[in-house]
Amino acid sequence: MLNLQIFPDLPIAVQIHIVAALTSLVLGIAMFVRRKGTRSHKMIGKLFLALMLITATSAIFIRYINDGALSWIHIFVPVTFFAAWETVHYIRKGNLKGHKRAVKGLFFGALLIPGFLSFLPGRTMWMMVFGG
Template identity: 35%
Template sequence: MTLAPLLAAPAMVQVHAFSAMAALGLGIVQLVAPRGTLPHRHLGRVWVVLMVTVALSSFWITSAARGHHYSYIHLISIAVLVMLPLAVLRVRRGNVAAHGRLMVSIFFGGLIIAGGATLLPGRIMGAVVFGW
């Protein structure tokens, strides 16, 4: 494992990747820590900002192999940007169960599934983790 491919990437790719890694770590903490506590709420706000950063920064990342067009992963970014405010609205209105379902969906779709796709050969994170 080497960070060299990521550190050689454009700044927006670095912002995107480091925000995603921070959101992944914090998301795991949020999933296993007690819910409804003051730390959960404060860390949740940080996680939302990280996820907005991840989603928005993705729109500045395209592949030359695709003619610099958007990919299916960008649809996940749109979904994240729609679902995040809905999740916050749900918890503010007292619907904690819906909030939880939305946040878990965002975590798995926006970080696990989309993140898994970045580990494929030819992708920067694949080179970071596996050295392709």
Template identity: 40%
Template sequence: MVVVAVILGAALWRGWSTILALLAAARPHAPDFTLLAGLSPVIQVHLYTALAALVLGAALMAARKGRAFHRTAGWMWVALVMTTALSTLFITSLTPGRWSLIHLFTGWTLIILPLAVIWAKRHEVARHRRAMMGLFYGAFAINLIIAFIPGRTMWSLFFG
């Protein structure tokens, strides 16, 4: 968590005053569907799969583990998260044509997600649980905060 804070702080160091001014002037509104329709197909896939994974992941966290629903929905969640992560490899709007520091989360996801599936198959429940909870809470919570930084697409959809 400290590493994430340092990365975010470094990435945004010069822009804090601008971000704080935009936050102070923010006026929440319903999603701007014209902006949503104008996004590239890759960003739309990323957005829709991330939102679906967030909702399904919340249901999985609340549901009883080890049952048929958990296994079936778990495979769906893995597919959604993998699609979300892979789509980020084609999104380079922060640093046109290059990956940014945010793509470190992609690499982490692409490593941990298959390992978590392997651990579930091996009935290594504690490792599976830690990995999946880390992906759900860590990746989604942190990336959701990053997504709503003023000036980014999600900010523009709801506040811009």
């Protein structure tokens, strides 16, 4: 049972984080299924990258799980920044294989894995989706 009623009461950093992450998920899927190298692929990729950086940056301000300190899930912040850097670095060097690996790392390692972890019982996404 989806419970979106709690969304407006969440801290702004959490709201930004959720919107940026979910939008990144949609764009990431679109990026993978569309033809590579096209103008639309590049546009979607740039937007995906920007939203992933917003997701990671907003995560820095989400600290209510661990009494105001960073928690174990914050390890994905530097992972995201590094993978984003790699993504740009490799495409600028013309290294398509490295670029592809970095984008997959960004999508799976910095978006899907922490995304799944956000659905642990008691976490905000658990409460929003499962109503508990």
